[in-house]
Amino acid sequence: MFKEFAKGLSITFKHLMPGHSTTVEYPKQKLAPSARFRGLHRLVPAHQREKCVACYLCPTVCPAKCITVDAAENERGEKYPRVYTIDLLRCIFCGYCVEACPVEALEMTGTYELANYKRADFEFTKERLLK
Numbered sequence: 001m002f003k004e005f006a007k008g009l010s011i012t013f014k015h016l017m018p019g020h021s022t023t024v025e026y027p028k029q030k031l032a033p034s035a036r037f038r039g040l041h042r043l044v045p046a047h048q049r050e051k052c053v054a055c056y057l058c059p060t061v062c063p064a065k066c067i068t069v070d071a072a073e074n075e076r077g078e079k080y081p082r083v084y085t086i087d088l089l090r091c092i093f094c095g096y097c098v099e100a101c102p103v104e105a106l107e108m109t110g111t112y113e114l115a116n117y118k119r120a121d122f123e124f125t126k127e128r129l130l131k
């Protein structure tokens, strides 16, 4: 019994040693998210505009119904999203919107620090999503 006790304690002390901890001192230290992490969305820019062609596929597949798109046509007859907004308070970060996009105009970044004080700041407009 003492042997198991000592073994358990040795594991505990091992994790107290520098370099063996599984946690970091956030926010002083930050972990890099994996490449597959689904954080804040980003609208991909292309040729001085957004790549999005306002096809409405992403708001259609979104299970949380938190994407608002309003299509318009520019002077060259191309469709573009006059309005594109994601309400992050409702988003469940499932990534379906990114998968559904036929032109790869939407991606999810590694940004996870999304805390805010006001509800309005969780409304990510086209301009904010293009940054």
Ligand code: SF4
Pocket (backbone or CB within 6 Å): 061, 062, 063, 064, 065, 066, 067, 086, 090, 091, 092, 093, 094, 095, 096, 097, 098
């Ligand atoms: S990640 Fe999911 S819930 Fe969030 S906007 Fe995309 S489809 Fe909707």
Ligand code: SF4
Pocket (backbone or CB within 6 Å): 051, 052, 053, 054, 055, 056, 057, 058, 059, 069, 097, 100, 101, 102, 103, 104, 105, 106
């Ligand atoms: S699926 Fe892609 S192209 Fe269609 S509205 Fe969404 S972001 Fe735009």
